[in-house]
Amino acid sequence: MTLSHKCLEFEEPIYRYKTRMVDCPMVTANERRQVPTTTPDNMFTLDFSCMVNDQVLCDKVRNVFITAGKFITATLNLKSAVSVKAQFLDFCVNFNDCDTNEVILGAAGPARMIPNQDTDGKIRLYPQALYKQLNLPEHPQFGPNEIQATFNANMTYWFDGDPLPMQFRQADLLYVVLHELIHGLGFINSWNDYMGLQALTPFIAGIMQSNSPIPTPGGPGAPGGAPGGTPGGGIPPTAKGQFVELVFDKNLVFLQNGQSLTSLTDQLNNFQINLNLPDNEVVASFAKSPQFQIAKNVYDNAVVHGTIGFLLTPGDPPNTPLTADQIKNNVFLLETSLNPFVPSSSIGHVDFETYANSSDFLMLFTYPHGLTLNEMMTRSGTTNTYGPIGPNLRTLLGIMGYEVKTDYTPPVTLNGSSDTTNASTTVTFNTTNTTTNNDNHSNSSIVNYNIVLTLFCILLANYFVH
Ligand SMILES: [Zn+2]
Numbered sequence: 433m434t435l436s437h438k439c440l441e442f443e444e445p446i447y448r449y450k451t452r453m454v455d456c457p458m459v460t461a462n463e464r465r466q467v468p469t470t471t472p473d474n475m476f477t478l479d480f481s482c483m484v485n486d487q488v489l490c491d492k493v494r495n496v497f498i499t500a501g502k503f504i505t506a507t508l509n510l511k512s513a514v515s516v517k518a519q520f521l522d523f524c525v526n527f528n529d530c531d532t533n534e535v536i537l538g539a540a541g542p543a544r545m546i547p548n549q550d551t552d553g554k555i556r557l558y559p560q561a562l563y564k565q566l567n568l569p570e571h572p573q574f575g576p577n578e579i580q581a582t583f584n585a586n587m588t589y590w591f592d593g594d595p596l597p598m599q600f601r602q603a604d605l606l607y608v609v610l611h612e613l614i615h616g617l618g619f620i621n622s623w624n625d626y627m628g629l630q631a632l633t634p635f636i637a638g639i640m641q642s643n644s645p646i647p648t649p650g651g652p653g654a655p656g657g658a659p660g661g662t663p664g665g666g667i668p669p670t671a672k673g674q675f676v677e678l679v680f681d682k683n684l685v686f687l688q689n690g691q692s693l694t695s696l697t698d699q700l701n702n703f704q705i706n707l708n709l710p711d712n713e714v715v716a717s718f719a720k721s722p723q724f725q726i727a728k729n730v731y732d733n734a735v736v737h738g739t740i741g742f743l744l745t746p747g748d749p750p751n752t753p754l755t756a757d758q759i760k761n762n763v764f765l766l767e768t769s770l771n772p773f774v775p776s777s778s779i780g781h782v783d784f785e786t787y788a789n790s791s792d793f794l795m796l797f798t799y800p801h802g803l804t805l806n807e808m809m810t811r812s813g814t815t816n817t818y819g820p821i822g823p824n825l826r827t828l829l830g831i832m833g834y835e836v837k838t839d840y841t842p843p844v845t846l847n848g849s850s851d852t853t854n855a856s857t858t859v860t861f862n863t864t865n866t867t868t869n870n871d872n873h874s875n876s877s878i879v880n881y882n883i884v885l886t887l888f889c890i891l892l893a894n895y896f897v898h
């Protein structure tokens with residue numbers, strides 16, 4: 433299998449990731465690109481494009497990235513620099529996304545995913561930021577950046593140090609940036625309705641069984657384009673697809689019976705994906721296959737609150753029922769309240785109801801209204817203990833492969849408060865009122881599979897409910 437020499441890249445982190453498979457031949461450690469300059473208190477480097485005509489604002493945004501980098505560096509023992517390519521621009525002007533009730537604040541993800549054989553023998557896609565921490569003597573060629581992120585300037589952000597308290601319709605950009613960087617480090621899941629069948633599967637990767645050029649699904653002019661392909665190359669006769677997980681997916685479990693989702697991936701892979709067939713034929717054949725019910729069952733669970741979690745004790749025997757105590761203490765409950773399933777929000781975030789008012793408030797699918805990051809930390813009593821990265825999130829990052837620091841010292845002192853709420857107010861969100869625009873944000877069309885992967889995160893600010 434040549435998968436290990438092909439990496440997955442994302443082009444623009446807007447709405448949908450346009451992905452492409454790129455060659456990433458094995459190189460030895462001394463061929464690495466030049467290590468960018470970092471400082472012990474900030475292992476993140478920034479390649480920042482500020483696309484608004486306001487230097488003061490641009491400087492404030494740049495400072496937020498530095499602060500966010502310091503908070504993560506204070507939490508994780510990063511052995512390798514993490515390069516962030518970020519842009520700040522007006523989504524209304526640039527993408528005609530001018531909705532004022534549901535504002536997309538930011539979007540981000542890893543810039544390159546690298547296949548890696550996991551401890552259970554399966555190949556999963558690792559974000560480059562994580563892969564680099566492994567410090568292997570030989571590794572697939574790295575791309576120039578670890579994380580790509582885009583932030584919407586069509587929003588009045590609040591910054592620590594601003595003279596006025598934060599207003600209700602503002603958001604603390606530091607929360608948004610930290611949230612997105614954590615996605616970029618690997619807090620991303622691949623289960624999605626790629627075929628538009630209300631059935632969830634992991635990402636569908638094309639695997640070449642020959643040394644021919646990488647297949648270009650549909651060839652030139654195919655929907656979504658396929659920039660990694662060879663013009664006119666077509667699909668070699670051996671092209672075959674496979675469901676491939678991301679590293680995050682390894683520890684997902686159904687709370688009801690303790691079944692691991694990765695065991696379902698194995699079952700799904702009994703279905704043969706023939707990339708020579710037109711997309712609609714692949715979909716039709718999958719819908720008739722015995723594996724379809726498995727994918728359907730995952731979807732049905734993913735739209736019911738409290739059904740899927742990230743197991744924080746990975747040493748437990750797989751597929752054994754969880755006790756109530758384990759569910760309470762050893763599972764990081766994921767967001768499965770949204771119905772229908774919302775790509776980029778469902779599963780890839782933590783349960784709003786459980787964590788909005790806890791110390792693990794960072795990875796909610798929507799901004800917790802009315803609170804600054806400082807207030808969230810103050811309210812949960814974590815300013816000097818965990819900071820913005822709560823205990824469950826730390827454990828999760830450790831399980832994925834990051835080294836979590838044992839001591840935490842706040843790298844920065846924040847002072848900000850909001851105007852509209854005091855720090856003891858409970859954050860609520862009525863998920864039944866979510867009307868996320870699926871037309872724009874979903875990726876349910878099979879024509880896009882393999883070349884477009886849904887955006888891993890769209891962090892929203894919803895103003896429907898107060
Ligand atoms: Zn997110």
